[in-house]
Amino acid sequence: MYAEEKIKVARLSIISNSILTAGKLGVGLSMNSISVISEAIHSGLDLIAALIAFASVRESNKPADDMHRYGHGKFENLAAIIEAVLILVAAGFIINEAITKIHETAQIKSLGLGAVIMGVSALMNLFVSSKLMKVAKKSDSPALAADAWHLRTDVLTSLGVLAGIGLIKLTGWHIVDPLIAILVALLILKAAYDLLRESLGSMLDVRLPDSEEQVIREVLHSYADRFVDYRNLRTRKAGPQRYMDFNLIVPRGKKIITTHTLCDSIERDLHQHLPGVEVIIHVEPCVPEAGDCDICRARIKFQTEDINCSCKVCDKCYDR
Template sequence: MNEKTKVARLSIASNTILTLGKLGIGISMNSVSVISEAIHSGLDLLAAILSFLSVRESAKPADERHQYGHGKFENLASIIEALLILAAAGMIIYNAYPKLFRSAEVHALGLGTVVMGISAAVNFFVSRKLMQVARKTESPALAADAWHLRTDVYTSLGVLAGIVAIKLTGLTIIDPIIAIAVALLIVKAGIDLIRDSMHSILDVNLPEEDEGIIRDILREHSSSFVEFHKLRTRKAGSQRYVDLHLVVPSEWAINKVHTLCDHIEADIKARLKGALVLIHTEPCAMQCRECSQADEEKKRSIKCEPVQGAPTTCRFGPEK
């Protein structure tokens, strides 16, 4: 069992216990805010199950039907988890809104305080562990699960504050107000998750920092090719995809071009975890005499400028 699967199972176990505990205590207290937290934890449980299934599926190697791998299963799971969060928020508001206009007694405030405190502590520990593994493995499904639980920490603390406020003031209207505030926090978390996951589903390019690393690596090898263009990047799950066109001297043998591409690919993979690199090579169309006349020693001695765009003179000819 790999690290991602282990931590996903931990999330399932903790959410199962918290959901059952909150639901039983919320019903006994007649507290809509505690019941709303039980609903939230129930959706977190479903999200944890989806996260577990998606990380297990995404770990499978590419096959005949999924030739680019299974990374996007994690992005799909993140979107489904976010939609479940929004559904939970709607249910909470639906149940809490009528209680703004009619009072309802809330019982066993001390018990509610205990369960909310335990919930916040457990979810903080599990969400921190999930986030550590998500960052290490760049797993969007685990990151979504971690944010669910981190939101649950904040909302549990909010409900805890509401219970204390009711105990001090006797104003039961605080209960539905807290529940609606919880729902609004959940809505924000859901929208953020959908936005982030859609970037990968729609093949948005890698962050500027990642593309900058790729361009820096190409500049390091710039003395060995004429120019590059059509750099394209995208991400699926934790996998990065990079493809580009590389222009090389037309006189070069295929094995020499292949070796150059191997070196570039190896450098990109070393600095961008999970990168899959595809390089399409093209012969230089300028067909300069200097290319065929230059010897290997002189080619290595030429100091090249950053290369983007067609060169005005052949950089592989004899030094003047």
């Protein structure tokens, strides 16, 4: 449903990161500023991340096929993990270069030009990341969300470098430059950690968040008077796609068509509350000997002799 919009904003991210990477690198080299060069590296990784996000979004939108019968949603999670690893590599490089620069006395030139490129970078990335985040939330796309957080981090680091340039201009303390670069790297490491934690969770089939599982329970509770119980609820996520399954315990005397209609209603409500969810319901008859009848809310005197059920007091064991 959001395929075209996702591809469009991913393409916008590629264009903006290409412009910023070239601009920051050129200015950083002319200034001899490790903090500005570190920002160029950061933007270069954002460009790679944008390319990966673009490719993964296109792939994840493909329908299920014979080799991927659950669809291609996890391509987005894989993309987010690759992006996080790239961030870790970049952060290590920046810290190494910054530590080397601390012991040097190189003068930083063209501070005004550096301030301009950092200001433009912050504004451009704020605009593009806002668009990415908006589409990511609508489509529940981890790849676009990862790309958006990359750019949000870039906004913060650009503002940090801008502040460092201003401080150098005011004080002449050139050691501020590598210190700001180290701060940039630490912010990048935090972004990498968050991306890895969330994306690895989806790859390892971690359950849905508590808030979403609570929505599922509320939907099931709204049908509580039409089944005995539900058990073994399991949830997971692959890219923007959610999956869930559970056992639905129904009165053993219910007709198949009645039970099927109930399952259809439950699935329809779950789709309305959690877009993109795939639901599997395994229906089981109640077992009076196991105490299932104790769960039933209403009980009446046994009246239907033609139903072979030892539960003779449970109202929900029979179609009326």
